Amino acid sequence: MAPRRLQRLGPWLALLAAGLGLTACSDPSANQPINLAQGVPVGAVLALTGNANVYGQDQRTGLNLALAAINGSGGINGKPMALRLEDGGSDEPAANAAFTLQINRGVLALVGPTLSQQAFSADPIAQRRGVPVVAPSNTATGIPQIGHFISRVSAQSSVIAPLSIGKALALQPSIKRAAVFFAQDDAYSTAETVIFQKALTAKGLKPVTVQRTQLNDQDFQNQITAALQQKPDLIVLSLQAMDGGNLIRQLRELGYTGMIVVGNGMNTPNIYPICQRYCDGILIAQAYSPELATPANRAFLKAFQANQGGASATPPQLTAQAFTALQVVGEALKRLDAKTPLTTLTVAQARTALMAEILKGQYQTPLGTINFTPEGEVIQKQFFVAQVKMNPDGRAGRFALLP
Amino acid sequence: MDTTLLQQMLLGALLGISVYLPLRCGQLSLATPGFYAIGGTVAALLSTRIPALGGDGVSYPISSVLLEMALAAMVTGILALGIGKVVLRLRGIYLAISTIALVEILRVVSLNLSFTGGAIGIFGIPQPFASPEGYVGFTSLLLAVVCWLCDRLERTRPGLAMAAIREDELAAASQGINTANTKLLAFVLSALVAGVTGVIAAHFLNSWNARMGNFDASITTLAFVVFGGTRTWLGPVIGGLVLTALPELLRPVGDLRLIVYGLVILMGPVLFPQGVITPERLSRWSRMLRQRLRLEAPTP
Numbered sequence: 001m002a003p004r005r006l007q008r009l010g011p012w013l014a015l016l017a018a019g020l021g022l023t024a025c026s027d028p029s030a031n032q033p034i035n036l037a038q039g040v041p042v043g044a045v046l047a048l049t050g051n052a053n054v055y056g057q058d059q060r061t062g063l064n065l066a067l068a069a070i071n072g073s074g075g076i077n078g079k080p081m082a083l084r085l086e087d088g089g090s091d092e093p094a095a096n097a098a099f100t101l102q103i104n105r106g107v108l109a110l111v112g113p114t115l116s117q118q119a120f121s122a123d124p125i126a127q128r129r130g131v132p133v134v135a136p137s138n139t140a141t142g143i144p145q146i147g148h149f150i151s152r153v154s155a156q157s158s159v160i161a162p163l164s165i166g167k168a169l170a171l172q173p174s175i176k177r178a179a180v181f182f183a184q185d186d187a188y189s190t191a192e193t194v195i196f197q198k199a200l201t202a203k204g205l206k207p208v209t210v211q212r213t214q215l216n217d218q219d220f221q222n223q224i225t226a227a228l229q230q231k232p233d234l235i236v237l238s239l240q241a242m243d244g245g246n247l248i249r250q251l252r253e254l255g256y257t258g259m260i261v262v263g264n265g266m267n268t269p270n271i272y273p274i275c276q277r278y279c280d281g282i283l284i285a286q287a288y289s290p291e292l293a294t295p296a297n298r299a300f301l302k303a304f305q306a307n308q309g310g311a312s313a314t315p316p317q318l319t320a321q322a323f324t325a326l327q328v329v330g331e332a333l334k335r336l337d338a339k340t341p342l343t344t345l346t347v348a349q350a351r352t353a354l355m356a357e358i359l360k361g362q363y364q365t366p367l368g369t370i371n372f373t374p375e376g377e378v379i380q381k382q383f384f385v386a387q388v389k390m391n392p393d394g395r396a397g398r399f400a401l402l403p
Numbered sequence: 404m405d406t407t408l409l410q411q412m413l414l415g416a417l418l419g420i421s422v423y424l425p426l427r428c429g430q431l432s433l434a435t436p437g438f439y440a441i442g443g444t445v446a447a448l449l450s451t452r453i454p455a456l457g458g459d460g461v462s463y464p465i466s467s468v469l470l471e472m473a474l475a476a477m478v479t480g481i482l483a484l485g486i487g488k489v490v491l492r493l494r495g496i497y498l499a500i501s502t503i504a505l506v507e508i509l510r511v512v513s514l515n516l517s518f519t520g521g522a523i524g525i526f527g528i529p530q531p532f533a534s535p536e537g538y539v540g541f542t543s544l545l546l547a548v549v550c551w552l553c554d555r556l557e558r559t560r561p562g563l564a565m566a567a568i569r570e571d572e573l574a575a576a577s578q579g580i581n582t583a584n585t586k587l588l589a590f591v592l593s594a595l596v597a598g599v600t601g602v603i604a605a606h607f608l609n610s611w612n613a614r615m616g617n618f619d620a621s622i623t624t625l626a627f628v629v630f631g632g633t634r635t636w637l638g639p640v641i642g643g644l645v646l647t648a649l650p651e652l653l654r655p656v657g658d659l660r661l662i663v664y665g666l667v668i669l670m671g672p673v674l675f676p677q678g679v680i681t682p683e684r685l686s687r688w689s690r691m692l693r694q695r696l697r698l699e700a701p702t703p
Contacts, residue, residue, distance in 0.1 A: 049661055086654065092608055092615075093411060097651050100407035100535070117612070120526040124609040125407075128530070140523070185514055185613060187523040 030129070030348035035106055039075070039082030040342065042329055043102030045112035045122070046322075050090025051215070054241045054270040055114050055318055059136055060085065062315075062322030063111065065303050069323075070330040077337045081330060088113045092121035099125050106347050108333065108354055109134065111325045116140035117187040123150045130348060132355040136325035137318055139264055140191045144376035149355050151376030153324045153367070155287050157192045157264055160383055162199035164261045164285040167385040167402055168234055169203060171283075172259055178205045179232035181223065181247060183239055184212040192238040192263045200236065208232060213243060220247045224254050233258040240265040245274025252278040259283070267317050269399070277394030286384040288320040288367055289401055300366040314398055315366075324365040332357040406535035408651050410607060413542040415647030417600040419627035419639030420549055424593040426633045427562075428586050429569035431495065433621040434502035437509045438483065438594040440616025442475040442601025444513060447525040447611040449474065463529040463606070465541075472602045479598030480591055487590040491583065506621055513613040524612025528605055538607050545603070546640070549596060553636035556592075565589055630671040632678020641680050 035041065044063055047056040063083065071080045086102060088095040095118035102110055103125070109132040113122050116138045126133045127147035135143060135152035139160075144150050169175055178200050182193035193210075200207055208230040211223040224247070227235070235251065235258065237244050244266045251260070260282045267284050290301060300323055304315040315323075336342070336357045342350060362371045370380050390397035418435055425432040449456055449471050450463060456471075458464035490501045513519045520526075532538050556562040564585045567575040576582045605611045623646075631642025649667060653660035671679065 048658070087660075092610065094650075096608065097408055097411065100405055101651075101654075104405050117523070117614075120523070120610040121608050124527075128533075142526075146527075183522075185510075185522050187612070190522040 030106075030351070031346050032106070034108065034342055034345060034347050034350055036079060036342065039080035040333060041105065041107045042081055042083050042326070042333075043105065043107035043110045043112075044083060044085045044326070045088035045095060045098040045102060045110060045114075046085065047090050047114035047118075048087040050094075051240065051242050052090040052114050054268055055137060056087075057270065058268050058316045058318035059114065059322035061304075061308065062136070062319035062324075063326050065300065065307060065319070066323040066326035066330070069299070069303060070326070076330065076333045076342070079337075079342070081333070083326070088118060088122070090115065090118075092118055095119075095122040096125060098122075103129050103131050107131070108347070108350050109329045109358075111136055111322070111329065113138075115188065116143060116191070119143050119150075120146070120187070123147070126150070130351050132329075132351060132358055134325040134328055134358065136322040140187055144373075148376070149351075151355075151358060151372055151378075153328060153365075153370065153378050154321050155378055155380050155383070157188075158195045160285045160287055161192055161195045161263055162202075162285075163383055164283045164385050165196065165199045165203060165205075165236070167285075168259050168261050168283055169205075171402075172233075175205065175234045175259065177208045177230065177232045178234040178236060179227040179230060180207045180210045181213060181220075181227070181235065181237045181239060182210075183215045183217075183243060186215045186240065188265055189215070189238045189240065189263075192265070193236075196236050196238060196261075196263065205234070207236075213239070213247070215240065215243060217243055218246060220250050221254070224251055224256075228254065228256060232256075234261065235259070236261045236263075238263040238265065241268055241271050242274065245271045245279070248275040248282065249278045269316050269397070271388075272390070272395065272397055277390050279388045279397060280390040282388045283402075284386050284388070284399065286317055286386050286399070286401070287380065288315075288317040289382070289384045290314040291401055292366070292368060292382070294364065294368065296364040297366045297368075316399075320366045324363070324367050324370070327365055328358060328361070328363055328370075329354075331363060332361055335361065406539050408648060410535050410538045410542060412644045412647045413539065413546055414600055414604050414607070415624075415627060415643035416546055416640040417542070417549060417596060417643070418624045419631060419643030420553060420636060421593045421597040421600065422624045422628045423633060423636060423639035424553075424596070425586070425589045426628060427557075427569060428565040428589040429572065430491065430586055430589065431499045432502045432590060432593065433499055433625060434483075434486075434505050434590075435593065435597045435624050436616035436620035437502075437506040438479045438597035438616075439601040439604070439620070440506075440509055440513065440613070441479050441482070442472075442598035443605035443611045443615055444519055444525075444601075445475040445478055445598075446471045446602040446605040447528050448518070450529050450606070451525055451527060457529060462533060463531040465531055468531050468541075468602065468606065472599045475598040475602045476595045479594040483591045483594030484587070487587045491586045491590060503618060503621060506616060506618065510613045510617055520612065522612065522614075524610055524614075526610035528609055528611065530609075531606055535607075538603065542603055545599070550636055550640065557636065561585060561588060626668050628678070630668060630679060632675070632680040634677065634681050635685065637685065638678045638680040642678070 046059045067083050086098040088098040095113040099122040111134050119138045123146045127149050133150045137154050138152050139154050139157040143152055183189040209227050211227050262282050262284050305311050305313050336354055359372045368382050385402050386399035389400045421435045456467040564580045568582050627642035627646050628639045632638030650664050653663050
């Protein structure tokens, strides 16, 4: 009887033992010296798969350009920067796994994650383990407030979003009836629409209708029909690139000819293949202008054009922000290394000192001159509004800055 | 292997068991993510809104987590009892559809209630353990208890009745088995496991929102069982562990990793129609193991 019983218990005892055994042997210590064999280790976690991959692709370009710029000008005081890029997917568990993987590898700082929704889940991991995070694209309220180690170079939507409404009214003062769309199951979208609606009300344009969609929706005929019955002459969208692009296409196909203002979620040239010629004319507020005449932006623009399809190409905002995030980490590392050489620090000491250094500095970036509040919120001076101009073939276009 | 991944694997295994329990009765229920989301929401609400549960404020006490688990089990149990009475009258694909509807209803309700935080959800959930190791220890223990209970269940009258219903419901009923109650028992047990798993997941993931329990999660958890096998509890456990780990272990493959993952899910049922783990295969393996041990043992 006894052996039979043991045999029965066997599998789950083995499972428990395996679990506890693995627990015991996987504690990567932060109290080791920094592994500089491959270069100064820095990590990035971007959405390269899932529905947010349209942003991750732009961001990857920015990181690669920044890495080339840093290592092309002597690296971190002679040592190259070694950037490890991991896919953080488009949901929370994938971002958490990628953050943990990078931290266990001993990176000194992290750039990412792509979505605000992911940041609320993954940033606390970095905060607990004392790893500096510079977010290149999180715009929701409350991100730097997650903790001391969390900062961002992407200005929050409450600062930028109202600008495009003002511009729409300046272009067409006769606007009287605004309709609002947002994806009710998306953190970015629900946060930004509140800001848009406040801005509209402040301008005396209380929305005549507010339509809710879902992030993974493809067909918006119901919501569009309901909205068009209210005869709006301004439509404001807080949607991500995929659903937003489809909605614009369907809006135009169903006969809407008025002004369209969109939020930061559609701030990427990757919307061109989705709404094609119908993208033409939409207004988007920008945290980046390719026309900014500073040495930092000219160098970035030149590198982008040499790398990506010719002299007329203009970098998307997400690319410029990702470039900026890695540039901030690189410059802070240089200053830290000049004060206390990285070879004399443990990983944990370097991470803490690096965070203090990131917050202290002032940076000449493609976004203009930026610095941080003690909390880690970016302080940026200039913002812009762009209008999408599509080529006659409807395949490609550009974000033309409005004066 | 890193501990965060191990923790996600253990959560996957628990969700696998939750899908497996009704399937053992031949009932294809996809309601697991719905109950998982309820468990997580209960934990997120209690731990962020009720200061008394926070203890001394340094780290979140385990006793509070256990209390959340008890409450989550109660809420999901009562809900499953009420809903199960109605939906378990349906069979096969109709039951699957109605449970998908349940998951969708719960998701949309949670999106539109202000106290669950809408789309942003609830964040800043306190941590009962300082490191993932603590979570792994706690979850391993829970998984071991659940596995032991499943093992007992499979050998006792209700479990045997479940197997009988899976093989032939009419024949089982003619032998005096109360099929309605047995199916309800399996459904409620499934909800309890999912609810309790949600409590741990909410703490582990730091934030909780309506997207945690959606249709995608229904399909992913179903894949755990289809891959692992529906004949014994070890199947969904192995399925949950392997399929949760695979996308992370495939990171060296780069951009191809999700394609390889899809291929594995596809090839599983093609090569092992009954799932990777079946009782027959298990007993064959244990026979082989015993033989090998006997061969290697020194002759007296």
